[in-house]
Amino acid sequence: MRAIARAHANIALIKYWGKADVRRNLPAVPSLSLTLDGLLTQTEVELDASLVADQVYLDGQELSGLPYQRVKQLLDNLRVLAEVHTPMRVTSHNHFPTAAGLASSASGFAALVVAAGHALDLGLSAEQQSAFARAASASAGRSIFGGWVELLAGADSARQVAPGSHLDVEMLVAVTRRGPKQVASTRGMQHTLETSPYYPAWVGAAPAVFDRGKGALLARDLGALGRAMEHSTLLMHASMLAADPAIIYFAPPTIAILERVRELRAAGTEAYFTMDAGPHVKVLTPSGFSARVFTALSEVPGVLEVLRCTPGPAAHLVEAE
Ligand code: PMV
Numbered sequence: 609m610r611a612i613a614r615a616h617a618n619i620a621l622i623k624y625w626g627k628a629d630v631r632r633n634l635p636a637v638p639s640l641s642l643t644l645d646g647l648l649t650q651t652e653v654e655l656d657a658s659l660v661a662d663q664v665y666l667d668g669q670e671l672s673g674l675p676y677q678r679v680k681q682l683l684d685n686l687r688v689l690a691e692v693h694t695p696m697r698v699t700s701h702n703h704f705p706t707a708a709g710l711a712s713s714a715s716g717f718a719a720l721v722v723a724a725g726h727a728l729d730l731g732l733s734a735e736q737q738s739a740f741a742r743a744a745s746a747s748a749g750r751s752i753f754g755g756w757v758e759l760l761a762g763a764d765s766a767r768q769v770a771p772g773s774h775l776d777v778e779m780l781v782a783v784t785r786r787g788p789k790q791v792a793s794t795r796g797m798q799h800t801l802e803t804s805p806y807y808p809a810w811v812g813a814a815p816a817v818f819d820r821g822k823g824a825l826l827a828r829d830l831g832a833l834g835r836a837m838e839h840s841t842l843l844m845h846a847s848m849l850a851a852d853p854a855i856i857y858f859a860p861p862t863i864a865i866l867e868r869v870r871e872l873r874a875a876g877t878e879a880y881f882t883m884d885a886g887p888h889v890k891v892l893t894p895s896g897f898s899a900r901v902f903t904a905l906s907e908v909p910g911v912l913e914v915l916r917c918t919p920g921p922a923a924h925l926v927e928a929e
Contacts, residue, residue, distance in 0.1 A: 613719045682724070
């Protein structure tokens with residue numbers, strides 16, 4: 609039994625940071641994301657009774673340690689449901705234009721659930737796929753769906769709010785550094801929860817910002833959506849900055865990009881920024897402005913590369929036998 613699946617990364621406009629239940633990996637705050645076309649993971653899963661344990665390859669490297677354990681845990685959860693004990697070989701490739709630590713866990717776990725679910729012939733619904741992916745990495749629960757997606761606080765699974773075509777936008781990713789992120793999100797969230805006096809304020813403020821962002825999305829009001837996105841982003845980063853010791857994902861080019869986005873807007877080009885657990889900046893802009901924003905971001909000193917992404921599709925099966 610063998611299956612190949614594809615999934616796309618997503619970027620949160622309204623951010624998730626903090627867990628309501630660490631063991632079950634349930635988010636403490638609601639989030640809203642856009643699945644992106646450009647950033648793709650393709651994963652093949654094959655059941656192989658000749659193996660003594662699961663084997664996992666990511667971009668040609670065999671995984672071990674914690675990354676391996678997270679994959680194995682997800683496969684174990686699916687095997688329990690399938691009442692199967694057979695080890696699996698997982699071969700995954702990130703087709704990202706760059707390996708800059710860009711939300712690859714979201715597309716990775718989403719592709720893994722779809723491929724392994726089919727290899728085990730589980731017939732999972734999208735909701736069930738999202739719940740399994742969310743248990744591995746909350747943002748991965750959102751990558752099961754295409755377009756605009758929400759994951760509510762304490763929710764088991766994400767769901768689509770609107771298809772990608774709902775708003776004619778692009779998300780530009782300004783890459784500012786190569787290599788993996790400094791503080792992994794799970795550890796960063798826990799540290800924020802344990803030491804930041806602003807964490808309760810963040811959790812308290814998040815639902816209203818989410819409602820504002822979702823309302824703006826449904827009303828197709830990009831300006832209000834963009835402003836809610838920037839507010840959510842900076843509220844989240846403020847909670848991290850107030851941790852002890854502080855978690856600082858900003859690098860010098862990060863600040864320069866934020867300033868450039870504000871200048872563009874002041875000059876009449878609609879563009880809005882967001883950042884995650886890394887120094888890269890993602891900029892949301894109407895498709896008609898995207899070429900102009902691409903040039904402006906490319907010119908900021910310290911920007912290594914700018915990726916242009918359109919709204920992307922749901923995770924899906926490519927092949928199964
Ligand atoms: O799902 P995780 O553990 O990769 O955490 C994602 C956290 C952020 O990217 C910072 C925000 C988000 O909602 O995607």
